[in-house]
Amino acid sequence: MTTDEIKAILPHRPPMLLVDRIVERSDDSITCEKTFRADEFFFQGHYPEVPIVPGVILCEVAAQTGALLLHGKMSIENAVPVLTRLKEVKFKRMVHPGDVVLCTSTIAEQVGRAFYLDATLKSNNQTVATLTFAVSSAPKPQLSNS
Numbered sequence: 001m002t003t004d005e006i007k008a009i010l011p012h013r014p015p016m017l018l019v020d021r022i023v024e025r026s027d028d029s030i031t032c033e034k035t036f037r038a039d040e041f042f043f044q045g046h047y048p049e050v051p052i053v054p055g056v057i058l059c060e061v062a063a064q065t066g067a068l069l070l071h072g073k074m075s076i077e078n079a080v081p082v083l084t085r086l087k088e089v090k091f092k093r094m095v096h097p098g099d100v101v102l103c104t105s106t107i108a109e110q111v112g113r114a115f116y117l118d119a120t121l122k123s124n125n126q127t128v129a130t131l132t133f134a135v136s137s138a139p140k141p142q143l144s145n146s
Contacts, residue, residue: 053096
């Protein structure tokens with residue numbers, strides 16, 4: 001799937017679009033890829049001398065991967081997918097500029113309109129993070145232009 005096709009599904013846009021491509025997909029699992037470029041906005045301050053991908057960014061990669069998996073399974077007409085829970089987040093290795101991360105998200109359970117997913121993020125065949133999270137849909141807010 002191309003970046004344009006991903007943009008047609010996800011509401012995220014650069015610099016917060018954190019999925020480069022879909023590697024593999026089934027009904028209940030998806031693997032996406034993200035290459036962390038040296039010019040990513042967060043490396044400017046985290047940390048300039050030793051740039052490390054913030055853990056919250058790795059969690060967002062998992063959430064966006066999960067949202068791509070849930071496309072077509074959630075009712076998102078006039079709604080957006082939102083992260084509603086993070087649980088059992090474990091960071092095992094640091095991710096640096098140039099690293100390619102594969103994120104696999106799998107549906108563990110559905111309760112009403114909430115989906116519970118498990119994610120594993122790997123780089124160079126080594127686990128860098130694992131987490132359990134929930135995604136639901138929320139009505140698109142009516143934003144004023146004032």
